[in-house]
Amino acid sequence: MMTKTKWLKAIISIVISIGFYFLPELLGVSLTPVEKRVVSIFMLAALFWILEPFPIWTTSMMVIVLMLLTVSNNALSFLKTDSSGELFKNLIPYKSIMATFADPIIMLFLGGFFLAAASTKYRLDMNLAKVLLKPFGKNPKFILLGLMMVTAVFSMFMSNTATAAMMLAILAPVLALFDADDKGRAAFALAIPIAANVGGMGTPIGTPPNAIALKALNSMDLSVSFGKWMAFGVPYVIVLIIISWFLLLKLFPITKQSMELKVGDKFLKTPKAIIVYITFALTVILWVLGDGVHGMNSNVIAMIPMAVFALAQIITKDDLNKMSWDVLWLVAGGFALGLGLQATGLAQNLIGSIAFDNFPAMGLMIGAGVLCLLMANFMSHTATASLLIPIFAAVASSLGGSLDGIGGVTGLIVSVAFASSLGMSLPISTPPNALAHATGLIDTKGMAKTGIIIGILGMVLTYIMMYFLAAIHVF
Secondary structure, three states, X not given: OOOHHHHHHHHHHHHHHHHHHHHHHHOOOOOOHHHHHHHHHHHHHHHHHHHOOOOHXXXXXXXXXXXXXXXXXXXXXXXXXXXXXXXXXXXXXXXXXXXXXHOHHHHHHHHHXXXXXXXXXXXXXXXXXXXXXXXXXXXHHHHHHHHHHHHHHHHOOOOHHHHHHHHHHHHHHXXXXXXXXXXXXXXXXXXXXXXXXXXXXXXXXXXXXXXXXXXXXXXXXXXXXXXXHHHHHHHHXXXXXXXXXXXXXXXXXXXXXXXXXXXXXXXXXXXXXXXXHXXXXXXXXXXXXXHHHHOOOHHHXXXXXXXXXXXXXXXXXXXXXXXXXXXXXXXXXXXXXXXXXXXOOHXXXXXXXXXXHXXXXXXXXXXXXXXXXXXXXXXXXXXXXXXXXXXXXXXXXHHXXXXXHHOHHHHXXXXXXXXXXXXOOOOOOOHHHHHHHHOOOOOHHHHHHHHHHHHHHHHHHHHHHHHHHHHOOOO
16 A cells, blocks of 8 residues: 555655656757656656665556657657657667567576476475585584575575575574574574575576676677576686675674484475476576577577476466566566667767766776665665666677776676675665564674675675686687
8 A cells, every 4th residue: 555655755756757857958968858758767767666665566567658658659649759740760669668578588587487486386496405405414504504505506596585485494493493692593594695695696597687687788699698607607606605604604603513404305206296307407407508509598498398387287377376477577677678778879878978988997897886786785686787787788888899808798787787686785685685684583783794795795706707707708
């Protein structure tokens, strides 16, 4: 229900966004009416995503509808022509705007949803957790590392929120065994959201900012395959998880000497369970091998489990209803904003008014990362990426070879996507953080301190990695 405060936030956001329609002229920047409408829509989306007078996915739906009504070639009649009756030349084809709902990256994400739902339904996730945690023994310090590694692996293919909820459920009986004054309880509770947030960075489907980055790269014919992303994403995740583990042990020393996790049961051997196991393994293998081996890109491969699970009745209508469709609509709204910035020529015109050529490449990457990291701590990671990635994609494409030292356009866009996922210093930063905070075992101060340190270290690690990948010509 809309409260007075939310209505006030919505009204203020609308007034400010209308004011932004006139801002370019006041600053001496010449834009067409269509471009100025995109500026207003962009600002309205930003304010709605930050202030949240409405659920963030509904803002994405609003963005798409507003673009259809005001800047498409099927917009309201009086908005399609200038004062002389001539049609504006930079109107966007309405089919292109509508296509953001079914973009190939959306299908890639949906394929990941099917895999995650089937894995949970047939207990593949819990049983894999049991197998993967077994080598870490009974020492709490190494069990902590094992939990972080397993959570990160699951988060590469499942929703970060679902992964965190599952792993915290596994931990619940174990956390009850800690003494009240053992800081190790906080370490275990905080390890799960950290690993879930970091793990999602390892694959293109691990978190929406990765998908938004892929979309931006694809639009510039700079496609990064699933396997290529994992080739740099997985090592990055492993290093950052180990760094985070050391940090947790330092900040929250564990005094308990031994513990035993009782997780999962036997693997199911029913025909449907076997189909899930085989399809999951086959899909991941095809993603990792890449289209250079079998000719299919990751978006096409994602359709395989969707078809198999539907035909085999592994995923039913009820399962479909439970999937996170709101995430897909949120991502689609980000795609639509990116389309508006690019297709109307707005991004190019705004970039042309700023002397980005005078910015050092590494300075631009650091500045983009810091801005993104700050925003991601206070608003949705997906919304942050939706706002910033299209802007920096346009900036990067305009600078060309001057970004070679940091991996070119790809290096800058990937670093912004990673920065979006590193915002984890507050309970409101991510749903996994909120779930961990709800356990009552970690206070806001401890979460903030840990999140800030990991965010900074993660960005430094990102810059080092991009510099290295550029040096060996991966990007």
